[in-house]
Amino acid sequence: GEFAWVPHPTGWYPGVHYEDERIEEMYKIPYDFAMEVINGANKLTTRFDNFITEYVRLWDRLLMNGNKITPIGSSDAHTPDEVGIAWTGAYIDRPESEIVLKCFNAGRCFASQAPCIALWVNDEVNVGDEMPRPEGDSIKIKVRAADSAGLATVYIVADGHRIVRFRAKGEKVVEAECDVKLSDVTRYVRAEVVSSDKLRAYTAPIYLKQG
Secondary structure, X not given: OOOOEEOOOOEEOOOEEOOHXXXXXXXXXXXXXXXXXXXXXXXXXXXXOHHHHHHHHHHHHHHHOOOOEEEEEOOOOOOHHHOOOOEEEXXXXXXXXXXXXXXXXXXXXXXXXXXXXXEXXXXXXXXXXXXXXXXXXXXXXXXXXXXXXXXXXXXXXXXXXXXXXXXXOOOOEEEEEEEEEHHHOOOEEEEEEEEOOOOEEEEOOEEEOOO
């Protein structure tokens, strides 16, 4: 199997920032792809930096542009201390290479620095799926997150905006659900979590069919 992704899409630590023209080229990609949203470089002492903020903001903008983009945690490690600092989790029962690749290509995964997180819409639609716009005026969203150090906050993100916040208060496992107005969702929903020790994870999106 094959799987391709874009590494460090806006630049890389400590100070390489791409020109806007180079970043704009990503809007011209005519097919679905994966993209690094968390990088593991120089993260032993501080696990979150401006590059991750830039990656996630670009990810949301590209998603609003109509691309389907799977999030990747740490596209590559250059030194031993970077291995495992960020990673990509797959929702699978058997850790076999072909199954993992199939899962990644379907967008059934999450990018993480430590927490685990999963998301469903209407109890049956999984991350990576594209769902028809349902009848009615709302959708039911369920999220589950876990972290051994405890969780601080879980967010539901729609079209690049945090629209729901669950306060975890240090619990190691959180399961929550809510109804979201369809008027708040044009293209996609995703979830993200922050642990008590300020580590993050991001689910792949669930997409709403257009037209």
